Amino acid sequence: MEGQADFTERETNGETVLHFTGRLTVARIGDLDDRLTDMAIRPAKADISEVERVDTVGAWILHKLKRDYGTKIVGASNNAERLIDQVASADEIVQVRPDEGSAFSRTLARIGAGTMEGFGSLRGLLAFFGGLCIAIGNVFANPRRFRFNAVVQRFETVGVSSLGIIGLMSFLIGIVIAQQGAVQLRQFGAEVFTINLVGRITMRELGVLMTAIMVAGRSGSAFAAQLGSMKLAEEVDAMRTIGVPPMESLVLPRVLATTLLMPLLGFYAALVMIMGGGLLCWVSLGIPPDTFIQRIREVVPMTDLYVGLIKAPVFGFIIGLTGCFQGMQVEGNNEEVGLKTTAAVVQAIFLVIVLDAFFAVFFSSIGWV
Amino acid sequence: MSDETVITVRGLRNAFGEQVVHESLDLDLYRGEILGVVGGSGTGKSVLMRSIIGLQQPEEGEIEILGQNVAEANESEYLDLRRRWGVLFQNGALFSTLTVAENVQVPLREFYKDLDEELLDEIASYKIVMSGLPVEAAPKFPSELSGGMRKRAGIARALALDPPLLFLDEPTAGLDPIGAAAFDQLILDLKESLDLTVFLITHDLDTLYAICDRVAVLADKKVIADGTIDELLATDHPWIQEYFDGPRARAALHAKERN
Ligand SMILES: Nc1ncnc2c1ncn2[C@@H]1O[C@H](COP(=O)(O)OP(=O)(O)O)[C@@H](O)[C@H]1O
Ligand SMILES: [Mg+2]
Numbered sequence: 034m035e036g037q038a039d040f041t042e043r044e045t046n047g048e049t050v051l052h053f054t055g056r057l058t059v060a061r062i063g064d065l066d067d068r069l070t071d072m073a074i075r076p077a078k079a080d081i082s083e084v085e086r087v088d089t090v091g092a093w094i095l096h097k098l099k100r101d102y103g104t105k106i107v108g109a110s111n112n113a114e115r116l117i118d119q120v121a122s123a124d125e126i127v128q129v130r131p132d133e134g135s136a137f138s139r140t141l142a143r144i145g146a147g148t149m150e151g152f153g154s155l156r157g158l159l160a161f162f163g164g165l166c167i168a169i170g171n172v173f174a175n176p177r178r179f180r181f182n183a184v185v186q187r188f189e190t191v192g193v194s195s196l197g198i199i200g201l202m203s204f205l206i207g208i209v210i211a212q213q214g215a216v217q218l219r220q221f222g223a224e225v226f227t228i229n230l231v232g233r234i235t236m237r238e239l240g241v242l243m244t245a246i247m248v249a250g251r252s253g254s255a256f257a258a259q260l261g262s263m264k265l266a267e268e269v270d271a272m273r274t275i276g277v278p279p280m281e282s283l284v285l286p287r288v289l290a291t292t293l294l295m296p297l298l299g300f301y302a303a304l305v306m307i308m309g310g311g312l313l314c315w316v317s318l319g320i321p322p323d324t325f326i327q328r329i330r331e332v333v334p335m336t337d338l339y340v341g342l343i344k345a346p347v348f349g350f351i352i353g354l355t356g357c358f359q360g361m362q363v364e365g366n367n368e369e370v371g372l373k374t375t376a377a378v379v380q381a382i383f384l385v386i387v388l389d390a391f392f393a394v395f396f397s398s399i400g401w402v
Numbered sequence: 403m404s405d406e407t408v409i410t411v412r413g414l415r416n417a418f419g420e421q422v423v424h425e426s427l428d429l430d431l432y433r434g435e436i437l438g439v440v441g442g443s444g445t446g447k448s449v450l451m452r453s454i455i456g457l458q459q460p461e462e463g464e465i466e467i468l469g470q471n472v473a474e475a476n477e478s479e480y481l482d483l484r485r486r487w488g489v490l491f492q493n494g495a496l497f498s499t500l501t502v503a504e505n506v507q508v509p510l511r512e513f514y515k516d517l518d519e520e521l522l523d524e525i526a527s528y529k530i531v532m533s534g535l536p537v538e539a540a541p542k543f544p545s546e547l548s549g550g551m552r553k554r555a556g557i558a559r560a561l562a563l564d565p566p567l568l569f570l571d572e573p574t575a576g577l578d579p580i581g582a583a584a585f586d587q588l589i590l591d592l593k594e595s596l597d598l599t600v601f602l603i604t605h606d607l608d609t610l611y612a613i614c615d616r617v618a619v620l621a622d623k624k625v626i627a628d629g630t631i632d633e634l635l636a637t638d639h640p641w642i643q644e645y646f647d648g649p650r651a652r653a654a655l656h657a658k659e660r661n
Contacts, residue, residue: 366498
């Protein structure tokens with residue numbers, strides 16, 4: 034490259050003199066630093082009178098020559114001299130990287146940290162739950178503090194605007210269940226039982242479960258991201274200092290929205306699934322809609338509806354709680370927002386499925402089968 | 403300072419929806435000068451800087467930097483421009499997942515891929531010390547720094563490539579007076595030894611008096627006046643009079659005279 038920094042060694046009066054040429058700038062420095070560091074001799078002088086330009090990187094390299102070999106810099110322009118002085122006064126021992134131990138201790142530390150974090154997260158969630166209960170208590174004791182507008186606004190984003198996607202998903206799932214059921218049951222000549230399958234599984238399980246997954250992905254993640262970015266921008270701290278408790282103003286409306294809307298959305302999803310199943314029964318099994326509805330009313334017991342409606346608000350509460358909890362855990366940098374958002378969704382879906390298993394055992398043991 | 407312009411802005415118009423921020427704004431920045439840009443909060447100083455460096459598409463007007471029309475520059479020309487300027491954003495804009503030292507190394511790594519690690523670390527170290535950060539700050543993440551320290555880390559990153567052209571958006575806001583004075587000195591020293599040209603947005607009257615060769619005043623959507631502070635004082639625009647003849651300005655002037 035033109036103007037590449039370079040040097041040659043010459044012996045003058047029994048002294049080694051380094052003659053530098055080219056530009057001593059970050060763009061042209063190349064491997065000059067390496068070559069100088071590996072040098073076997075201790076040059077007495079460095080002549081930079083032929084150098085075209087020096088920036089701080091060039092000045093730093095010259096400063097190191099002076100510092101490490103006691104080399105005298107000659108032929109420097111005023112500017113170059115001033116730069117060398119400037120970088121020299123900035124020469125301090127700086128630890129550039131954060132402390133890190135050996136690979137073994139790092140691995141151990143990571144396992145330990147992971148374990149602590151797992152338990153910490155569980156404990157934190159419980160504490161958060163407690164905090165929310167206190168906030169609910171406060172609002173009950175002092176109903177004027179209830180933020181009606183905030184709740185209504187959440188109703189819209191959590192509920193109304195998700196009707197389309199939940200409806201579409203449910204309709205397709207209804208078709209799939211009916212189709213798969215029909216194929217299997219046909220082998221026993223029991224196609225009519227497809228109606229039982231569709232009616233019961235959607236009311237009891239799938240309506241609420243699939244809705245919970247959708248709400249966790251749509252709203253739980255949004256809660257975590259919103260609260261997380263507010264936390265980063267110190268908005269949450271600002272609220273606290275002004276005297277607006279974040280639990281009441283941010284968390285409660287969101288949790289309330291998911292808790293109250295989950296039963297409605299779950300019921301809606303179950304109905305649409307039944308419609309999807311009904312369409313398939315009509316088209317491929319030749320069961321007309323009025324017969325289908327008649328059969329549904331006969332085979333789906335009322336308890337199936339109760340099972341769904343009891344589970345739904347619990348799931349909604351879990352989703353809202355984990356979303357807000359993870360959002361409030363954000364600290365430090367933007368990457369955390371992404372991590373916590375993911376954690377919110379994963380944790381919510383995991384807890385929902387675990388609880389669903391408990392509910393299944395519970396309801397069958399009280400005879401709601 | 404020479405007659406050669408480094409930045410030429412002509413007839414600039416910027417608007418956000420209905421709100422017009424700039425209207426037929428003209429500005430020149432000459433090689434080797436430090437231009438102070440002042441104006442009330444919200445008059446569009448940051449927006450002006452963003453449009454000059456090509457982050458904000460102006461609705462009308464021509465912007466030329468180092469002889470290059472920014473709007474017409476292709477990808478490689480724009481890349482070449484970026485290597486020749488350093489930018490400090492108003493809020494620091496540090497990369498939050500990198501340490502301070504790594505932040506400083508980002509431009510170096512991006513443009514000079516063959517620099518070796520050891521030299522990179524050394525460069526980051528002296529840049530950090532030069533910008534007035536304590537040495538303990540180097541391995542820390544931005545979220546572990548105070549506001550003023552973040553600003554200094556931003557300065558260290560803006561200076562990483564020793565760029566001939568420097569854009570600074572309120573560099574001394576949030577710094578203690580001693581730190582601000584040290585910053586003024588740093589910019590002045592670097593300007594002399596590296597022949598820097600600086601576009602400096604500031605409200606700091608001390609900085610204006612201490613290091614700016616010329617001051618441009620932004621008001622009524624354009625540059626209403628520019629020149630040395632004495633020249634500005636000779637105009638009779640009420641805002642300029644109030645700005646440079648208020649109690650704070652007089653205190654800053656006294657401070658300068660005492661030195
Ligand atoms: N991204 C944006 N969208 C809408 N308006 C903006 C945006 N950025 C800046 N503005 C408006 O432009 C005006 C100038 O802003 P700015 O340049 O940041 O002011 P300052 O001179 O204090 O730096 C302000 O009124 C601000 O509201
Ligand atoms: Mg601004």
